[in-house]
Amino acid sequence: MVSKKEEKKIIKQIAQERIEILMNKAFETIHKEPDLAQRYVEIARKIGMRYRVRIPKKWKIFICRKCKRLMVPGLNCRVRIQRKREPHVTITCLMCNHTKRFLIKRKQ
Ligand SMILES: [Zn+2]
Structure with a gap:
Protein backbone atom coordinates (compact mmCIF):
# COMPACT_ATOMS: atom_id res chain seq x y z
CA MET A 1 0.00 0.00 0.00
CA VAL A 2 1.09 3.51 -0.78
CA SER A 3 0.24 6.30 1.62
CA LYS A 4 -1.54 9.42 0.41
CA LYS A 5 1.61 11.44 0.93
CA GLU A 6 3.70 9.06 -1.13
CA GLU A 7 1.03 8.94 -3.79
CA LYS A 8 1.21 12.72 -4.14
CA LYS A 9 4.96 12.54 -4.43
CA ILE A 10 4.74 9.96 -7.19
CA ILE A 11 2.16 12.02 -9.09
CA LYS A 12 4.42 15.06 -8.88
CA GLN A 13 7.33 13.04 -10.12
CA ILE A 14 5.35 11.83 -13.11
CA ALA A 15 4.23 15.39 -13.81
CA GLN A 16 7.84 16.54 -13.73
CA GLU A 17 8.88 13.81 -16.13
CA ARG A 18 6.09 14.77 -18.50
CA ILE A 19 7.13 18.41 -18.44
CA GLU A 20 10.69 17.33 -19.24
CA ILE A 21 9.54 15.20 -22.19
CA LEU A 22 7.21 17.90 -23.52
CA MET A 23 9.83 20.64 -23.32
CA ASN A 24 12.39 18.46 -25.06
CA LYS A 25 9.86 17.78 -27.79
CA ALA A 26 9.07 21.47 -28.08
CA PHE A 27 12.72 22.28 -28.72
CA GLU A 28 12.97 19.47 -31.25
CA THR A 29 9.96 20.60 -33.25
CA ILE A 30 10.12 24.38 -33.06
CA HIS A 31 12.21 24.74 -36.21
CA LYS A 32 9.91 22.60 -38.33
CA GLU A 33 6.55 23.01 -36.68
CA PRO A 34 6.42 26.04 -34.38
CA ASP A 35 2.70 25.67 -33.76
CA LEU A 36 3.15 22.12 -32.54
CA ALA A 37 6.06 23.19 -30.34
CA GLN A 38 3.83 25.87 -28.84
CA ARG A 39 1.21 23.24 -28.08
CA TYR A 40 3.81 21.20 -26.20
CA VAL A 41 4.77 24.24 -24.13
CA GLU A 42 1.13 24.93 -23.31
CA ILE A 43 0.55 21.34 -22.22
CA ALA A 44 3.71 21.44 -20.09
CA ARG A 45 2.52 24.67 -18.44
CA LYS A 46 -0.92 23.19 -17.81
CA ILE A 47 0.58 20.09 -16.20
CA GLY A 48 2.72 22.37 -14.05
CA MET A 49 -0.29 24.35 -12.89
CA ARG A 50 -2.54 21.36 -12.39
CA TYR A 51 -0.09 19.39 -10.27
CA ARG A 52 1.64 22.41 -8.78
CA VAL A 53 4.96 21.46 -10.21
CA ARG A 54 7.39 24.16 -11.19
CA ILE A 55 8.80 24.18 -14.66
CA PRO A 56 12.56 23.76 -14.21
CA LYS A 57 14.59 26.94 -14.53
CA LYS A 58 16.53 25.63 -17.52
CA TRP A 59 13.24 25.61 -19.48
CA LYS A 60 11.62 28.62 -17.89
CA ILE A 61 14.38 30.87 -19.22
CA PHE A 62 13.11 30.10 -22.71
CA ILE A 63 9.44 30.79 -22.13
CA CYS A 64 8.43 34.40 -22.64
CA ARG A 65 6.68 35.79 -19.59
ZN1 LIG B 1 7.03 37.27 -25.94
Whole structure:
Protein backbone atom coordinates (compact mmCIF):
# COMPACT_ATOMS: atom_id res chain seq x y z
CA MET A 1 0.00 0.00 0.00
CA VAL A 2 1.09 3.51 -0.78
CA SER A 3 0.24 6.30 1.62
CA LYS A 4 -1.54 9.42 0.41
CA LYS A 5 1.61 11.44 0.93
CA GLU A 6 3.70 9.06 -1.13
CA GLU A 7 1.03 8.94 -3.79
CA LYS A 8 1.21 12.72 -4.14
CA LYS A 9 4.96 12.54 -4.43
CA ILE A 10 4.74 9.96 -7.19
CA ILE A 11 2.16 12.02 -9.09
CA LYS A 12 4.42 15.06 -8.88
CA GLN A 13 7.33 13.04 -10.12
CA ILE A 14 5.35 11.83 -13.11
CA ALA A 15 4.23 15.39 -13.81
CA GLN A 16 7.84 16.54 -13.73
CA GLU A 17 8.88 13.81 -16.13
CA ARG A 18 6.09 14.77 -18.50
CA ILE A 19 7.13 18.41 -18.44
CA GLU A 20 10.69 17.33 -19.24
CA ILE A 21 9.54 15.20 -22.19
CA LEU A 22 7.21 17.90 -23.52
CA MET A 23 9.83 20.64 -23.32
CA ASN A 24 12.39 18.46 -25.06
CA LYS A 25 9.86 17.78 -27.79
CA ALA A 26 9.07 21.47 -28.08
CA PHE A 27 12.72 22.28 -28.72
CA GLU A 28 12.97 19.47 -31.25
CA THR A 29 9.96 20.60 -33.25
CA ILE A 30 10.12 24.38 -33.06
CA HIS A 31 12.21 24.74 -36.21
CA LYS A 32 9.91 22.60 -38.33
CA GLU A 33 6.55 23.01 -36.68
CA PRO A 34 6.42 26.04 -34.38
CA ASP A 35 2.70 25.67 -33.76
CA LEU A 36 3.15 22.12 -32.54
CA ALA A 37 6.06 23.19 -30.34
CA GLN A 38 3.83 25.87 -28.84
CA ARG A 39 1.21 23.24 -28.08
CA TYR A 40 3.81 21.20 -26.20
CA VAL A 41 4.77 24.24 -24.13
CA GLU A 42 1.13 24.93 -23.31
CA ILE A 43 0.55 21.34 -22.22
CA ALA A 44 3.71 21.44 -20.09
CA ARG A 45 2.52 24.67 -18.44
CA LYS A 46 -0.92 23.19 -17.81
CA ILE A 47 0.58 20.09 -16.20
CA GLY A 48 2.72 22.37 -14.05
CA MET A 49 -0.29 24.35 -12.89
CA ARG A 50 -2.54 21.36 -12.39
CA TYR A 51 -0.09 19.39 -10.27
CA ARG A 52 1.64 22.41 -8.78
CA VAL A 53 4.96 21.46 -10.21
CA ARG A 54 7.39 24.16 -11.19
CA ILE A 55 8.80 24.18 -14.66
CA PRO A 56 12.56 23.76 -14.21
CA LYS A 57 14.59 26.94 -14.53
CA LYS A 58 16.53 25.63 -17.52
CA TRP A 59 13.24 25.61 -19.48
CA LYS A 60 11.62 28.62 -17.89
CA ILE A 61 14.38 30.87 -19.22
CA PHE A 62 13.11 30.10 -22.71
CA ILE A 63 9.44 30.79 -22.13
CA CYS A 64 8.43 34.40 -22.64
CA ARG A 65 6.68 35.79 -19.59
CA LYS A 66 4.43 38.00 -21.61
CA CYS A 67 3.32 35.98 -24.61
CA LYS A 68 4.20 32.55 -23.14
CA ARG A 69 5.91 31.49 -26.32
CA LEU A 70 8.96 29.33 -26.53
CA MET A 71 12.02 31.39 -27.30
CA VAL A 72 14.89 29.85 -29.17
CA PRO A 73 18.09 31.84 -29.64
CA GLY A 74 18.68 32.62 -33.30
CA LEU A 75 15.07 31.91 -34.16
CA ASN A 76 12.73 34.16 -32.25
CA CYS A 77 14.73 35.71 -29.47
CA ARG A 78 17.86 37.78 -29.07
CA VAL A 79 20.42 37.02 -26.43
CA ARG A 80 22.85 39.74 -25.41
CA ILE A 81 25.48 39.83 -22.75
CA GLN A 82 25.81 43.20 -21.02
CA ARG A 83 29.08 43.97 -19.34
CA LYS A 84 28.32 47.34 -17.84
CA ARG A 85 27.78 47.60 -14.11
CA GLU A 86 26.53 44.21 -12.99
CA PRO A 87 27.17 41.81 -15.87
CA HIS A 88 23.93 40.29 -17.07
CA VAL A 89 22.27 38.53 -19.96
CA THR A 90 19.22 39.98 -21.63
CA ILE A 91 16.87 37.84 -23.66
CA THR A 92 14.49 39.72 -25.93
CA CYS A 93 11.40 37.98 -27.26
CA LEU A 94 11.15 38.99 -30.92
CA MET A 95 7.42 38.32 -31.02
CA CYS A 96 6.31 40.72 -28.32
CA ASN A 97 9.56 42.57 -27.56
CA HIS A 98 9.47 41.62 -23.93
CA THR A 99 12.92 41.40 -22.34
CA LYS A 100 14.17 39.49 -19.38
CA ARG A 101 17.44 39.78 -17.55
CA PHE A 102 19.64 37.39 -15.71
CA LEU A 103 22.53 38.37 -13.57
CA ILE A 104 25.75 36.54 -14.20
CA LYS A 105 27.42 35.57 -11.00
CA ARG A 106 31.08 36.38 -11.04
CA LYS A 107 33.52 33.75 -9.91
CA GLN A 108 35.61 34.87 -7.02
ZN1 LIG B 1 7.03 37.27 -25.94
